Amino acid sequence: MSAGKLSKSKWLYFFIGVLAILIILFVSFAPRAHYTRAYIEENRGKVIVEIPEVFELANIIIAIANHELTNNPYSVFQQGEYYERVLQHFLPFKNHPLISEIRREFSGEDQGSKYYRFRDNSVCYVFKGDSIVNAGLYSVVFSPDLFKEYIDLVEDFARVSGFREFYDANQSYYQEQIQKYKERVPVKKMWDWLENNFPQRYDCYKVIFSPLIQGMHHTERFETKKFKEIVMFICGPDAFHVRLPEKIEEGLLSRAVFTEIDHNYVNPITKKYSDKVEKAFSDIQKWNKQSRYWYTTPVITFNEYMTWAVFTLYAYDTYEKEDFEIINQFTVNQMVNSRGFVLFEQFNNQLLELYINREEGETIPDLYPEILEWVENYL
Secondary structure: OOHHHHHHHHHHHHHHHHHHHHHHHHHHHOOOEOOOHHHHHHHOOOEEEEOOHHHHHHHHHHHHHHOOOOOOOOOEOOOOHHHHHHHHHHHHHOOOHHHHHHHHHOOOOOHHHHHHHHHHHHHHEEEEOOEEEEOOOEOOOOOOOHHHHOHHHHHHHHHHHOHHHHHHHOHHHHHHHHHHHHHHOOHHHHHHHHHHHOOOOOOEEEEEEEOOEOOOOEEEEEEOOOOEEEEEEEEOOOOOOOOOOHHHHHHHHHHHHHHHHOHHHHHHHHHHOHHHHHHHOOOHHHOOOOOOOOOOOHHHHHHHHHHHHHHHHHHHHHOOHHHHHHHHHHHHHHHHHHOOOOOHHHHHHHHHHHHHOOOOOOOHHHHHHHHHHHHHHHO
């Protein structure tokens, strides 16, 4: 081979290598959301509450895959007339190959991540006839997109089960649920409180829920140069097994969404103190009994403590003393006894004391050095 041909070959390989790097960079840094001018103008300053069609399909698939498994591993809300309607309509299709595939995907060590990658990515899609296509608003929520991997089977399940007819027949119920959520959960009040206490600013809150969700809540934020949006994936307004006094129920439903929303305010502040957090929470098993499976780092553990304790501060400012104490008792019990954050009560009390006694003009980020110092000296 001549020197000239060898040189051209080298240049070709070089060009291909550069092109591959550029493609990787483009994919890595491509925006996850694409906001049109119309979307921005319509939704700036608004709280949106939705039960999207394909998202509800994903939750029905999960509910059928979860049925007959012990201990409700996919945290499905298995009570009420709607759940019974779902079972009556969709259980005849429990042997569809999609259901066994979802069970297989959700059974491994990475089951939590796969759950979110399937359920939450479904909001990126809409129906176009019998096909499911990306709507053009979100490219991905939780990467990589597991929902997309099974989209052919999802389309087939929807078609053979008559999902779209079921969804249309339940429209009045969905609208009642959305209205009930808006009446019971004062999301705009939380938004105002958070932006009075943190420096971050967002343009839109979007609450996405299914009547079939009991837990496994999640939040994501999407940002472009012109628009910042927080999206929450949470339970519906009937998620409690018994009716509670109005303000207590409001407080607990608010906690479900608040402790997702405030990750978008707490986490960026924590990042500034990451070295101190790593040191203070270095022995996370003393703080977090789920550290082998969930919340596996000091920063993630601290953020969970902090987001729930910040809800306590919101509740302190929002509810009458008697109602606050009941809501706080529920919160502590949930964190300590149900979720394994065993020192939450002490952490919660300390942050509340710091908040009550803060200097004029101090906000919650100003309390970080003191709460981290307390953590370091506690054990």
